[in-house]
Amino acid sequence: MSAEEQAPAGDGGSPGTVRSRRVVAGRVRLAVAVLLGGGLLWAATATDSTWGALPGSLDGAAGTGSGASFVRSASLVCPGWPGGDGEAQQVQVRGASAPAELGARADVGDGATLEAPEEGSAIRFPSGGAPDALEVDGGWSTAAAGPDAAPGLVAAQLSLSAQQGGRGLAHTPCRAPAEVMHLLGGGPGAGRTEQVVVVNPGADPVTVTLEVSGADGPAEVSGGTGLVVPPRGSAAYLLDALAPGVEAPAVTVTAEGGPVTAHLLERQRQGSVDLGVDLVPAAALPGLDLVVPALPGPDHGGSGSRSLVLRLHAPAEEAVVELRALTPRGARTPEEPVVRVPAGSTVEVDLEELDDDVLGLRLRSDVPVTAAARLRVEPTSDDPVVVETTDDPGVSSSDPDDAVTTAAPDGSTTTSPDGDATSASPDDEATAPDLDEAGTTAAPDEDGTTPVPDEAATTATPDQAATTATPDQAATTADPEPRQRVVRPAGELAWVTATTLARSPVGTTLPGDDLTVDGRAVTASLAVSVVDATQAQVVWLGQDREVTVEELDLANDTTVLVDVPAGAAAVWVRPVGVAGIAAALHLSGVDDVGPYLGAATLPVVPWTREPTQVLPALP
Structure with a gap:
């Protein structure tokens, strides 16, 4: 089926046409030209730097450079969920292997594996397929694949709870480990707690250094150096124990001895009122031209009042940052279009005047910066509400008994595959x-x-x-028999992190159609942002391995919302042409207590690599 929508001109922008056409694509085989001698290099480039022709697509989509070839292995790490006192957060991990329609090598080989090393559970799934969810008790997990399923491999972790004290939704794409990461999120104040969650998937111990900056510049950190994360283990560090009272914090994580992943787990409460949770991944490395993909718009998150804030961080030098909003109607200029960020500091920018639409943000700076944006939805009322509940603290379409309570670290907690630190909690008896x-x-x-x-x-x-x-x-x-209880209405929060405009595919898995809160469906949508006019293709993989391809025409400085089709298990967005794209997934739901919100920037998927250059030995 097809649909066309003409978007009117917005403030500072030109009219943009969004044309989407949904087709069920057949299997596409890559053409390989095999030549002799020097032509072999050309054959590799033609095969691996282009993605094959899709119905209605442009031939010769942007590659990564001459001589690039598909990655031969990939490993993505999901952070798990360090529990808090009385918290019963349900955690699911889903993975997917890219279909042939993306240009990957599907339908061959051994497929990929989801594994939770600390819990001894694993699921294998075929190339071009998506498995059922892997339920985890809060420990970290991995998605790994060999040559056939590595290109385009995606995975994501969904964390969800309706229980008072930990209520909220978080959707976190799993990422490749790195040696330097910047985390933006959290803040001071009673009822707010943040943990820096570090996972070491390697076979050797890794030493980590944590540096904290804020609105007043670099903060004094207590015990932030020489932190050892065990092999194939994890550690969680309370931000207040490292640097208490920092306004608008940014945490730089540096690893020695091997790459790690790092996330910031944020919880907010005010007395007995839950104000939201999120598990924030690392933002883009500091750069001169970044995009913060769109957060959920005013149609999501219930009827509570909203606040939208951009946090900027200039880690090394004073920065002058120019802001531009990317909306469905074109570019808009914020009331504060230019922001000065002192060296080693953070600055927050209130974007309330722009929160009448779905929007991404383009950031252009004279020196490298990084950023993230936060949406907060306040409770609808201070008056208590009466709700029906059972003894089951979890919320999902899965078995309620999968919800587990784990102990919160006091200062820090480290776990390894043979350790019980993340599950041997005296609070376990508090579960249903x-x-x-x-x-x-x-x-x-x-x-x-x-x-x-x-x-x-x-x-x-x-x-x-x-x-x-x-x-x-x-x-x-x-x-369990339903019973009534009196609770106060809850709020919710969600972060999206800055990214560079991608010229190769970005993607994530989706939580599935059967995800509900209080019997009500959680809705999902995809936001795609661009700076320069281009075309993009959205490739949806269904749980039944059916592939749907949707084509987008994107005008300058725009953000386009795309509905998630029924049955979709994973999504990839790839640019067609030379202009890059940024994308984010939005999840939203509501029950009698308040909203649930999840948002996540889609990371670049494992795709191609530059071949190792072999030089002749000199005599």
């Missing part, structure tokens, strides 16, 4: 009881005998006695 066991223990005729006094004591209340009259009746206690 196994009602099957509770019901059968006290059943008087389970073994034809009368219960001993201790067992009889478990049926002392009239209600319990009534449910244990027969084994069949006892079995009915396995389903």
Whole structure:
């Protein structure tokens, strides 16, 4: 089916035409020209730097350079979720291998693997396919693939809870490890906690240094050097223990001895009111021209008041940054179009006047900077509401018993595959009881005998006695009975991080159509932002391995929203031509307590590599 929409001109922008055409693409085989001698290099370039012709696409899409070839292995790391006291966050990880329609080598080889090393669980899935979710108890996980499935490999972690004290939604694409990362998020104030979560997927210990900057410049950090992360293990460090009270913090993570991944886990509460959670990945390395993809627009996140803030960080030198908003109607200029950021400091810019539309941001600076943007939705009221609940603290379409409570680190916690630090918590008893066991223990005729006094004591209340009259009746206690409780309305928050405009595919997995909160569906949309007019192709992979390709015509300085089709398990966006793109995934839902929001910048996927140059030995 096809649709055309003419977008009117916006402030400072020209009219942009968005043309989308959705087709089900057939399998595309890459043409390989095999020549002799020097022509072999040309053959590799023609095969690996172009992506094959898709229906309605432009031939010769942008490659990465002469002589590039597909990556032969890929490993993406998902951070897990260090738990807090009484918190029951459900964590799922999904992966996907790129289909042939993206130009990858699908339908051959051994496929890819999702693995949670600390928990000993794994799922294999075929090239060009997506597995069911891997449920994890809060530990980190990986997605790994060999030559056939490495190009275009994607994975993401979904964290979700409705339980008071940890309520919120976070969608975090899994990323390749690096040696230097910049984390932007969090802030001072009662009820706000941040943890720097570092994962070392390698076989050797890694030493990490954490530096913190804020609105007042570099902060004094206590115990931020010589931090050892064990091999194939993780560590979590409380930001307040490292540098308490820093306004608008930015954390620089530097690893020695091997690459790691780093994320900032942020929780906000005010008394008994939950104000949101997010698991923020590293922003782009400091650069001169960056884009912050769009956050969810005013149609998402319920009816609470919203605040939209951009945080800028100039790690080395004073920066002068020019801002431009990229909207569906073209470019818009903020009230504060030029921002000065002192060296080693952060600055926050209020974008409230722009929060009437979906928008990305272009940042141009005279010296390298990095950035992230935060959306916060306030509770709709201060008045308590009455909601029905069960003893099950998790929220998902999956088995409620998968929700687990883990211990929060005090200062820091390190875990390794043979350690129990992330799961051996005294708070585990606070999770929902196994009602099957509770019901059968006290059943008087389970073994034809009368219960001993201790067992009889478990049926002392009239209600319990009534449910244990027969084994069949006892079995009915396995389903928790709804009960009413009084709670205060909750808020929510979401971050998106700056990125460079990508000239190769970006992508992520999706949570699935069956994701619900309180029986209500969580909706998903894709936002694609560009600076220069170009074309892009959106490749959707269904859980049934059906592939759908959607084509976009994108005008200068625009952001376009694309609906996620039913059954989609993963998405890739690739530019067609020489101009780059940036994209973000939005998730939103609502229950009687308040909104759920998730947003994530789509990272560049493993794709091509430059061949190692071999030089003749000199005599």
